[in-house]
Amino acid sequence: MHNKKSDEPDKSVEEQALEQRVDAMLSTKPVPQASSTLSTPKPKPKPDPPAAIKPTAQPIREQKTAPKLPDELMATEAKDTDTPKTYKLKTPSEPPIVIALADADTNTDTNTDVGAKTEDAAKDITKKAASLNKAAEETTPADNELPDDPLKDGATDKAVDEIVANEGDTLLALADAKAARKQAANNKPSGWKQKFAALFKSKRTWIVVGLLLLVLLAAPTTRYKLAGLIIKKPVTIVVLDSKTASPVSGAEVKLDGKPVKTDAYGKARLKAAIGPHSLTVTKQYYKTTATSYFVGFKAAPAPTNIRLIATGRLVPVIVLNKITGKPMVGAEIRVLGTTAKTNAKGQAVVALPTKSDTSEAQIRLSGYNDTKVTIQITSSFVKANSFEITPSGHIYFLSNLSGKLDVVKTNLDGSGRKVVLEGTGREDSTSTSLLASRDWRFLVLKARRDGALPALYLIDTNTDKVTQFDNSDSEFDLIGWYGHSFIYDLSRKSLSYHQPGRQILKSYDADNLQLNQLDQNQAEGDSANYAYQNFHNFYILGGGAVVYNTQWYSLGSTDLSTKTDTIRAIQPSGQNKKDYQAFISNVNDYIEAKLYEPQTIYYSTHNNSDNKTTYYAYENQAVKTISIDENSFTRDYPTYLISPSGNHTFWNEPRDGKNTLFIGDASAKSKKQIASLSEYAPYGWHSDNYVLVSKASSELYIMPAGSLSAGRKPLKVTDYYKPVQTYNGYGYGYGGL
Numbered sequence: 049m050h051n052k053k054s055d056e057p058d059k060s061v062e063e064q065a066l067e068q069r070v071d072a073m074l075s076t077k078p079v080p081q082a083s084s085t086l087s088t089p090k091p092k093p094k095p096d097p098p099a100a101i102k103p104t105a106q107p108i109r110e111q112k113t114a115p116k117l118p119d120e121l122m123a124t125e126a127k128d129t130d131t132p133k134t135y136k137l138k139t140p141s142e143p144p145i146v147i148a149l150a151d152a153d154t155n156t157d158t159n160t161d162v163g164a165k166t167e168d169a170a171k172d173i174t175k176k177a178a179s180l181n182k183a184a185e186e187t188t189p190a191d192n193e194l195p196d197d198p199l200k201d202g203a204t205d206k207a208v209d210e211i212v213a214n215e216g217d218t219l220l221a222l223a224d225a226k227a228a229r230k231q232a233a234n235n236k237p238s239g240w241k242q243k244f245a246a247l248f249k250s251k252r253t254w255i256v257v258g259l260l261l262l263v264l265l266a267a268p269t270t271r272y273k274l275a276g277l278i279i280k281k282p283v284t285i286v287v288l289d290s291k292t293a294s295p296v297s298g299a300e301v302k303l304d305g306k307p308v309k310t311d312a313y314g315k316a317r318l319k320a321a322i323g324p325h326s327l328t329v330t331k332q333y334y335k336t337t338a339t340s341y342f343v344g345f346k347a348a349p350a351p352t353n354i355r356l357i358a359t360g361r362l363v364p365v366i367v368l369n370k371i372t373g374k375p376m377v378g379a380e381i382r383v384l385g386t387t388a389k390t391n392a393k394g395q396a397v398v399a400l401p402t403k404s405d406t407s408e409a410q411i412r413l414s415g416y417n418d419t420k421v422t423i424q425i426t427s428s429f430v431k432a433n434s435f436e437i438t439p440s441g442h443i444y445f446l447s448n449l450s451g452k453l454d455v456v457k458t459n460l461d462g463s464g465r466k467v468v469l470e471g472t473g474r475e476d477s478t479s480t481s482l483l484a485s486r487d488w489r490f491l492v493l494k495a496r497r498d499g500a501l502p503a504l505y506l507i508d509t510n511t512d513k514v515t516q517f518d519n520s521d522s523e524f525d526l527i528g529w530y531g532h533s534f535i536y537d538l539s540r541k542s543l544s545y546h547q548p549g550r551q552i553l554k555s556y557d558a559d560n561l562q563l564n565q566l567d568q569n570q571a572e573g574d575s576a577n578y579a580y581q582n583f584h585n586f587y588i589l590g591g592g593a594v595v596y597n598t599q600w601y602s603l604g605s606t607d608l609s610t611k612t613d614t615i616r617a618i619q620p621s622g623q624n625k626k627d628y629q630a631f632i633s634n635v636n637d638y639i640e641a642k643l644y645e646p647q648t649i650y651y652s653t654h655n656n657s658d659n660k661t662t663y664y665a666y667e668n669q670a671v672k673t674i675s676i677d678e679n680s681f682t683r684d685y686p687t688y689l690i691s692p693s694g695n696h697t698f699w700n701e702p703r704d705g706k707n708t709l710f711i712g713d714a715s716a717k718s719k720k721q722i723a724s725l726s727e728y729a730p731y732g733w734h735s736d737n738y739v740l741v742s743k744a745s746s747e748l749y750i751m752p753a754g755s756l757s758a759g760r761k762p763l764k765v766t767d768y769y770k771p772v773q774t775y776n777g778y779g780y781g782y783g784g785l
Contacts, residue, residue, distance in 0.1 A: 279321065279322045280319045280320060280321050280322070281319065281320060281321075281322065281343050282317065282318075282319055283303065283317070283318055283319065283320045283341075283343065283352075284315055284316070284317050284351040284352070285301045285303075285308075285310075285315070285316045285318075285327070285329070285351070285352050285354055286310075286313075286314050286315050286316075286351045286352065286353045286354065287299040287301065287310050287314045287315075287316065287329055287331075287353075287354050287355075287356060288314055288353055288354070288355050288356070289355070289356060289358060289362060289397060289399075290355040290356060290357045290358070291357075291358065291362065292362060292397065293355075294314075294362075294397045295310070295312070295313050295314025295315075295391065295397075296310060296314050296331060296334070296356055296388075296397075296399075297310050297311060297312050297313070297314055297387070297388045297389035297396060298310060298331060298380075298386065298387035298388055298389060299314070299316070299329055299330065299331040299334070299356065300329070300330050300331065301316035301318075301327070301328075301329050301354075302326075302327070302328040302329075302330075303318060303320050303325050303326075303327055303341060304320070304325045304326055306318065311378075311389060312377060312378050312389035312390055312391045312392075312396070313391055315351070320341075320343045321343065322343050322344070323342070323343060324340060324341070324342050324343075325340070325341045325342070325343065326338070326339075326340060326341070327339050327340065327341040327354075329354050329356060331356060331386065331399070332384075332385055332386040332399070333358060333359050333360035333386060333399035333400065333401060334356040334357065334358055334359060334399060335356065335357045335359060337354055337355075337356060339354075358399045359399070360399040360400050360401045360402065361399070361400055361401070361402050361425055361426070361427050362397050362398070362399055362427050363397065363398045363399075363400050363423060363424075363425055363426060363427065363433065364395065364396075364397055364427075364428075364429045364433065365381055365388070365390075365395070365396045365397070365398055365423065365433045365434075365435070366390075366393075366394050366395055366396075366429075366433065366434040366435070367379040367381070367390045367394045367396070367411055367413075367434075367435050367436075367437060368394055368434065368435070368436045368437075369436070369437065369439070370436035370437060370438045370461055370763060371438070371439065371460065371461075371738060371750055371751065371752060371763050372752045372754075372757065372760075373436075373757045373760045374394075374757070375390070375392070375393050375394025375395070376390055376394050376413060376416075376437060377390055377391060377392045377394065378390060378413060379394070379396075379411055379412070379413040379416075379437065380411070380412045380413065381396055381398055381409055381410075381411055381423075382409060382410045382411075382412065383398060383400065383407050383408070383409035383410075383423055384400060384401065384407055386398065386399065386400070398423070400423070400425050401425075402425060404425065405424065405425055406422050406423060406424050406425060407422070407423050407425060408420065408421075408422055408423075409421050409422070409423045411435055411437055413437060415439060415440055416437045416438060416439055416440055417437065417438050417439075417440050417459060417463075419435065419436075419437045419438070421435045438459060438460050438461040438463070439460055439734075439735075439737075439738070440459075440460075441459070441460050441488070441734055441735070442457045442458065442459060442460075442464075442488070442509065443457065443458055443459075443460060443488075443734065443740070443748065443750075443765055443766070444456070444457045444468065444482065444484060444488070444491055444507070444509065444783075445457075445482065445748060445766065445768040445769070445783070446480065446482050446768060446769040446770075446771065447766075447767070447768055447769050448471075448477075448769045449767075450467075450470075450471070451473075452470065452471030452472070452473050452475065453471040453475040453477065453480055453495065453769065454467050454468075454469065454470050454471045455467070455468045455469035455482065455491075455493060455507065456468060456766075456768075457509075457512075458765060458766050460734065460738070460750055460763075460765060461750075461763060461765065462764060462765045462766045465766070468507065468512045468514075469493070469505075469507065469514050471495075471497075472497045472498065474496055474497055474498065475495050475496060475497065476495075476496050476502070477771075477772060478772045478773070479494065479495075479496065479502050479772075479773065480493075480494065480495045480496075480502075480771055481493070481494045481495075481526055481771050481773055481775075481783075481784075482494075482771070482783050483526060483528060483529065483534075483775070483781045483782070483783050483784055484529075484732070484781055484782045484783050485529040485531070485532060485534075485558075485781055486529065486690065486691070486692045486733065486780060486781060486782070487692045488509055488734065488782075489508075489509055489510070489532065489558075490506060490507065490508060490509065490529075490532060490534075490558040491506070491507040491509065491783075492504060492505065492506060492507075492526070492529075492534050492536075492556075493505040493507060493514075494524055494526055499519065501519075501521060501522065501523070501541075502524060503516055503518065503519035504516070504517055504518040504519070504524060504536070504556075505517070506534075506556070506558055506561075508558075515561065517556055517561070517563060518536075518538075518554070518556070518563065520538065520540065521540065521541050521542050522538040522539055522540050522541060523538065523539045523541065524536055524537075524538050525537040525538065525539075525586075526775065526784075527586045527588065527594070527778070528588050528775065528778040528780050528781045528784065529588075529780050529781035530588050530592050530594070530620050530780050531592070531620075532557065532558045532559045533555050533556065533557055533558070533592075533620035533621075534555065534556045534558060535553070535554070535555045535566075535586070535588065535594055535620055536553075536554055536555075536556075537551065537552070537553050537554070537583060537586065538551070538552055538554065539551050540552070544575065545571065545578060545580045545603070546571050546572070546573045546574060546575060546578030546579075546580060547571055548568065548569065548570050548571045548572075549568045549569065550569060550571065550580070551568065551569040551581075551582060551583055552565060552567070552568045552569075553565070553566040553567040553568070553583060553594075553596075553618075554566060555620045555621070555622070564620075564621065564622050565622070566594070566618050566620070566622045566625075567583070567616075567618060567625065569581040569582060569583060569598075572606075573603075573604070573606050576603075576604055577603065577604030577605050577606050578602070578603055578604065578606060579600055579601065579602040579603075579606040579608060579611065580600070580601055580602075581598055581599070581600050581601075581611075582598070582599055582601065583596050583597070583598055584596060584597055584598075584599065584639070584641075585597050585639070585640070585641035587641070587643055587649055587777060587778075588778065588779075588780045589646075589647050589649075590646070590647050590690075590694065590714070591669075592619050592620055592621075593617045593618075593619065593669065594617065594618050594619070594620060595615070595616070595617045595649060595666055596616055596617075597613065597614065597615050597616065597639045597641065597651070598613055598614045598616055598627075599613045599633070599636070599638070599639055600612075600613060600633040607634070608633040608634040609632065609633075609634045611632075611633035611634070612627075612630040612631060612632060612633055613630070613631045613632075613633050613636045613639060614627040614628075614629060614630050614631070615627065615628050615629040615639070615651060615664070615666060615671055616628070617666075617669070628666065628669075628670065628671040629651075629664060629671040631653060635655055635656050635657045636653060636654070636655065636656070637653075637654040637655065637656050638652075638653070638654055639651060639652070639653050640652045640653075640681075642681060642682075642685055643685055643687070643688075643777040644665070644685055645688070645715060645716055646688040646690065646697055646714065646715055646716050646779065647667060647668075647714075647715060648665055648666070648667045649665065649666040649667075650663065650664070650665055650674070650676070650681055651663065651664040651665070651666065651671075652664075652681050661678075663675070663676050663681060686699035686700060686701060687699065687730070687775075687776050687777055687778065687779055687785060688716055688779045689730055689732055689733060689739075689779045689782065689785075690714075690733075690779045690780055691733045691736045691753075692733060692735060692736060693736050694714060695713065695714055695736065696711060696712065696713065696714070696733075696736060696753070697711070697712045697713065697714065697715075697716045697779070698710070698711055698730050698733060698739050698753075699712075699716065699730055700729055700730050703724065703725060704725065706724070706725040706726060706727070707723075707725075707726050707727070707728060707729055708721060708723065708724045708725065708726070709721070709722045709723040709724075709726065709728065709730065709739075709741070710722065711739070711753055711754075720754075720755075721755075722739075722751075722753070722754065722755050722756070723751075723755075723756070727743050727744070728741035728742065728743055728749065728762065729741060729742050729743075729745075729785065730742075730785060731748065731782060731783070731785060732781075732782025732783065732785075733753075733782065734750065736753065737752065737753055738750050738751065738752060738753060739751055739752075739753050740765075740782065741762060742770070742785070745770040746767055746768060746769075746770060747764065747766075747767055747768075748764070748765045748766050748767070748768050749762035749763060749764050749765060750762060750763050750765050751763065
């Protein structure tokens with residue numbers, strides 16, 4: 049039953065309905081709906097809420113109008129200001145929510161700080177709401193007795209407005225915090241990676257690791273094992289014979305199972321980790337030695353000598369170069385399943401069983417032919433155990449030993465003779481020639497084998513394959529090799545003198561099997577009156593220049609006053625053709641040439657108009673006049689044979705009817721005499737280490753490029769057939785002298 053003031057008038061139906069609606073809005077219990085005929089009162093505009101809580105990381109967006117109040121906090125007022133209002137405040141039943149706010153650029157510490165501030169704000173709101181609710185309950189009259197004018201209670205209205213505004217901002221902050229939490233979770237690394245990274249960032253982890261390392265390094269066993277993973281030292285083991293103290297080559301040295309063979313000096317070089325190792329040395333016909341070996345932290349240890357006890361007889365052996373007579377270092381002797389290598393003196397000691405007096409052996413060395421020998425098993429040095437080996441390589445030459453002109457090859461000591469191209473019996477002894485390139489890689493054979501005229505054949509010494517590359521109806525004039533290009537001149541018999549192209553200068557690229565035309569002569573007129581050009585005096589010089597001279601001739605009344613004779617040069621590829629000096633043909637009588645030095649040509653010209661002779665020199669791709677006399681020009685100059693590298697020259701000078709042999713640099717300077725008053729003449733080179741010489745124009749020898757050792761003579765290679773035609777002045781290949 050409601051208590052009413054005596055002076056309060058009876059409430060109308062509309063007023064009762066309005067009170068019911070207010071109670072329904074402030075209460076959680078349902079109330080009956082009022083009649084639809086009643087008009088809904090318009091709420092008064094509410095003041096702006098206080099500013100939202102602003103975190104340090106990023107300000108919360110400003111909420112200008114408070115949101116709709118939740119059910120826990122509502123107020124309804126009647127349209128008529130005289131109608132009493134009923135307020136009901138309820139303390140939130142749920143605990144406050146901690147809100148963490150962050151933007152993309154803030155870290156976790158900032159989020160935590162913002163969340164704490166938001167939580168404090170929410171707690172303040174809760175406390176204020178509880179306080180106001182308690183105050184409202186204390187001041188509300190029982191039995192629906194209301195104060196005279198609740199609207200005049202400004203403190204209550206202000207608190208309600210503040211709660212509404214603050215709680216709205218809190219809700220917005222809550223939404224933003226949830227989004228920030230989700231974004232931060234997406235940016236966090238996976239769990240194990242995060243833990244792993246944190247583990248390495250921890251000082252405690254490194255302290256534990258350091259202590260563990262100290263413990264491990266304190267113990268010798270683990271200390272060396274750990275250090276050995278990183279530190280390795282060079283180790284040299286020297287194996288010696290226990291009786292003679294001579295080096296034992298070919299012994300197998302194992303350090304912790306890793307095998308290394310000793311060299312000619314008995315040394316085995318390897319790298320080993322810091323710490324103790326097991327060392328084992330074995331060789332056939334020696335007792336195996338096993339011991340321990342320690343590698344310390346200090347500098348590389350000194351060589352360790354291991355002495356082996358022989359179970360067989362120690363046989364001394366010497367190996368020499370067959371051409372030079374000098375000792376061979378590193379030659380490997382293989383006999384009865386064991387090996388030994390020679391030292392700098394060419395000496396080796398081989399331990400062999402005493403079951404027999406001799407044993408077959410093989411000597412091997414890179415760059416030399418394998419040689420089979422018979423070793424006498426004796427501990428004393430005997431001449432029979434001094435062996436000679438021959439450098440690898442072949443010499444090619446012409447031979448008529450079979451009655452025909454064959455192309456034959458042998459080893460440098462004359463062994464392994466073999467016919468490469470058998471003669472047909474049609475070869476002409478006066479025109480057959482064989483010229484080898486300086487590295488003996490290719491040969492060109494000029495021979496009449498089938499037709500009426502000679503043809504040109506290429507022989508590849510790698511395979512001994514023979515290829516015919518020019519068999520035209522021509523006469524061939526061989527000029528020689530420059531590198532692997534062969535240069536020659538031909539005269540075509542099918543053309544007359546008044547026809548151009550009768551004489552052609554060609555080159556053949558042996559590597560690419562390609563024929564090139566370098567130059568051809570000019571001609572004009574008819575069979576009765578004509579003029580034609582000829583090429584003469586071919587020389588090959590350094591830089592690949594083919595130098596020659598051109599000269600015009602006439603028959604009949606043809607005028608040569610408009611023609612010029614020249615000194616010309618061209619490369620084997622056909623490039624850079626150039627006339628270096630020109631002479632008027634009708635007054636130029638002749639052009640003669642002499643190879644004065646390896647890279648210099650002398651020229652002599654005679655002028656009919658003034659009857660004067662002028663001398664020129666071609667050198668360094670230029671022609672200049674020189675002052676020499678007739679005797680200086682007409683004297684015989686040697687043919688300088690150029691070594692394969694181009695760094696050396698080989699020639700002879702006659703002295704008292706004998707040949708004196710010289711070796712010089714590329715320009716024939718700094719010459720050194722290697723033989724005097726000899727019967728030998730230059731033939732060619734074989735590598736830069738050996739020269740070939742001929743004797744009596746039928747015997748071929750080889751000797752060192754340096755001087756012969758005392759008491760030694762050139763080593764005979766073979767007898768050979770010397771062609772009738774020679775190529776004086778040609779030094780860029782061999783076989784032409």
